[in-house]
Amino acid sequence: MTREALKRLEAGLPGPWYYDPAHYQRELEAFWYRRWVAVAREEELPGPGDWRTVRIGTQSIVLARDEDRIRGFHNTCRHRGSILCTEERGNFARRRIVCPYHSWTYDLGGQLVATPRRMETPDFDFGDFPLYQVAVASWGGFVFVNLAGRDAPPLDVGALEAQFKRYRLGDLRIGKRIVADVQANWKLLGENFSECFHCPPVHPELCRVVTAYRDAGAWGLRGAETAPEFAAGAATLTLDGSARLPPIGTLTETERKTIYVPAMLPPSLFLNVQPDYVNAHLMTPTGPESLRIVYDWLFEPERLPLGGEDLQHYVALWDVTNRQDARNCEWQQQGIQSREFKHGHYVPQEFDCHRFDEWVRAGLAGEKPAD
Ligand code: FES
Ligand SMILES: [Fe+2]
Structure with a gap:
């Protein structure tokens, strides 16, 4: 997937698409009941x-x-x-x-x-x-x-097939599951997962480990970067960057050192992939302004069960980060209701939000006309 900054401000989707029940029905038909x-x-x-x-x-x-x-x-x-x-x-x-x-x-x-x-x-x-x-x-x-x-x-x-071939995803087992009901339209979560412009104000814990995120999604877009991507000594995404498990056994040397790979298979699956565990999000809409997310922390089966403290070591960072994202999406859901809000604006480093919205528009355009 190319990372290329937008050349100009791009408009987001129309406000009512995030709360209008008739539009929600169209999206259920176009995305959730047909994909x-x-x-x-x-x-x-x-x-x-x-x-x-x-x-x-x-x-x-x-x-x-x-x-x-x-x-x-x-x-x-x-x-x-x-x-x-x-x-x-x-x-x-x-x-x-x-x-x-x-x-x-x-x-x-x-x-x-x-x-x-x-x-x-x-x-x-x-x-x-x-x-x-x-x-x-x-x-x-x-x-x-x-x-x-x-x-x-x-x-x-x-x-995703080639990207995660050696991560044993099919063998990994749930070490921890957290289920959240979020009062926001499903697309806001997709957009949220697509940008890190929000990382410095919203995710102080994540930014301590993924130091590149302090650059608010601009890291790697301006040419050669001098700042490191991760905190010194970090081996995985935990609160202090330390690992208590070895990397997944089948990974290459490069993959073992690849601390973080985000991936998305819209509409429902988001993955945060680390060398020694995966944090997966399964999202489904429950209404125009609500959704359910199942967050799973997946580990190699031979590492389970993980002792309470070790499990918490692995759960804490994405748990706090996921809650922060959900909370911000709920605030955005409320603000979008303003009579004055027409649509959002994407700045250059929000290129993937724009891409996600294009995917939404294309999906709706391919929708069979209503009877
Ligand atoms: S047996 Fe199922 S509705 Fe009657
Ligand atoms: Fe986030």
């Missing part, structure tokens, strides 16, 4: 019959592990539409999905297999009522769903 969305880690469904629900916009999806694969279904019964799973996670006893209303029963492939107490009619065909499937794929241990179902293209993670 691959990272929603979970495979390790959350370790055994046959394990399930969990995830929410994207207004849609509730059940992820369920069959013998060797994870399937996804809309959380709705083919009888009269009750949700099937009323909790966040569990295991389907006897590998049967039983609706809590009139007990229509499905197998893990989504086929209707029993309808207890139903009086017979000649027209009833069990084959007519399978659960509605969504497409499911995984990469790097992340479970992605695509609500386009059979129309979904293959999952394509682009440059």
